[in-house]
Amino acid sequence: MLVLLKQNYEALSREAAHIISNAVRSNPAIKLGLATGSTTIGVYRELVRLHREEGLDFSRVVTFNLDEYLGISPEHPHSFHHFMLEHFFAHVNIDPSDGTIASDYEQYCAAYEADIEGAGGIDLQILGIGRNGHIGFNEPSSSFASKTHLKVLTKATVDDNRKFFAACEIIPRCAITMGIGSILASKRVLILATGGAKAAAVANAIEGPVTAYVPASALQFHANATAIVDEEAGSRLKLKDYYRDVMEMTELFTPGRSS
Ligand code: GLP
Numbered sequence: 689m690l691v692l693l694k695q696n697y698e699a700l701s702r703e704a705a706h707i708i709s710n711a712v713r714s715n716p717a718i719k720l721g722l723a724t725g726s727t728t729i730g731v732y733r734e735l736v737r738l739h740r741e742e743g744l745d746f747s748r749v750v751t752f753n754l755d756e757y758l759g760i761s762p763e764h765p766h767s768f769h770h771f772m773l774e775h776f777f778a779h780v781n782i783d784p785s786d787g788t789i790a791s792d793y794e795q796y797c798a799a800y801e802a803d804i805e806g807a808g809g810i811d812l813q814i815l816g817i818g819r820n821g822h823i824g825f826n827e828p829s830s831s832f833a834s835k836t837h838l839k840v841l842t843k844a845t846v847d848d849n850r851k852f853f854a855a856c857e858i859i860p861r862c863a864i865t866m867g868i869g870s871i872l873a874s875k876r877v878l879i880l881a882t883g884g885a886k887a888a889a890v891a892n893a894i895e896g897p898v899t900a901y902v903p904a905s906a907l908q909f910h911a912n913a914t915a916i917v918d919e920e921a922g923s924r925l926k927l928k929d930y931y932r933d934v935m936e937m938t939e940l941f942t943p944g945r946s947s
Contacts, residue, residue: 689894689907690914691931693922697882700918701730704814704880707914709738711812711876717748719804721813721866722776723824724754724768727880728816732776739780746782750807752800753785754815754871755824757860758838762787766852789864797836797864804866810874817881820844821889821902825865832906834867868906877913879904881921890917891924 694700708731712718722728738744753768762769769787777784790796804810815823822828825839840862841849853859871877881890893904894915907913922928 689910690934691894691922691925691927692914692916692935693925693928693931694916694918696918697730700880700882700916701734703916704731704878705734705738707878708735708812708814709744712744712746712749715811716745717750718811719807719809720749720751721754721810721871721874722751722772723814723816724771725816727882728814729775731814731880736776736779744780746780749782751777751782751785752804752807752810752866753787754813755863755865756787756789758789758793758862758864759858759860793838793864797838800836800864800866801870804870810870812876812878813871813874815871815877815879815904817879817886817889817893817904818845819848819885819889821893821904823868823871823879823904823907825863826868826871826903828901828903830868830900830903832872832900832909833869835870836864836866839863839865868903872906872910875912877907877910879907879913879915881915881917883918884920884923886917886921887924890915890921891926895926 692703694703735744739746753772756768760767764770767787773784817823820828820842822845825841826834827839827842827845846859846861850859889904892902893907896902896905898905898908
């Protein structure tokens with residue numbers, strides 16, 4: 689995995705946006721898989737800036753949301769559909785999906801996979817990571833071959849999401865998520881992590897054994913995966929010096945590549 693260590697959250701967000709915007713410029717009809725979570729907010733903010741100030745064009749871009757809670761409407765302020773509108777889609781020239789999950793979940797999941805396949809697959813998938821190493825809502829023990837499916841969330845994830853909901857609100861216990869197999873099928877993956885709370889998950893995912901206990905460790909099998917982490921999230925990586933060497937050498941061969 690290519691590991692890019694960034695000084696702070698702003699630098700991480702700029703680097704991720706730089707990679708995404710380059711990908712959009714070289715393939716204006718790119719298929720993007722998009723993640724929610726506080727980690728991604730800075731990336732979407734930077735992409736919106738690039739759209740406004742540099743005319744980055746999303747008119748032909750097709751997007752697939754990585755996951756969604758079950759039991760709340762797309763209009764709910766904490767649905768991932770709403771998150772994407774609020775932080776990205778409403779501010780750029782992109783065609784957002786409608787976000788409604790059909791009540792026949794099995795059929796809905798199969799149709800979602802068929803849509804991805806029909807579009808020619810995802811070119812670039814953006815991911816965050818949960819404290820327990822989950823990607824999307826693929827909790828520990830998820831199959832590495834899984835496709836879009838219904839997932840029961842762990843107590844740790846429900847507790848982490850509590851901060852987004854009002855005290856008296858019911859917090860979703862289930863979600864629909866692209867599977868690890870769906871994620872591995874995308875042509876390129878970008879996983880982002882910020883802050884010390886993610887340090888153990890990041891180290892386990894990048895350098896630990898590949899295990900269903902750490903779903904993000906499946907990315908070690910992906911031929912084109914990049915992790916962008918800030919100082920704190922990367923603090924438990926053993927090979928930090930090596931990753932810095934790689935970044936330095938890459939800069940030598942392709943100056944200006946990283947921000
Ligand atoms: C949720 C999402 C994940 C995301 C994770 C991390 O669980 N399903 O896709 O990676 O949150 O969120 P945050 O960036 O807020 O830490």
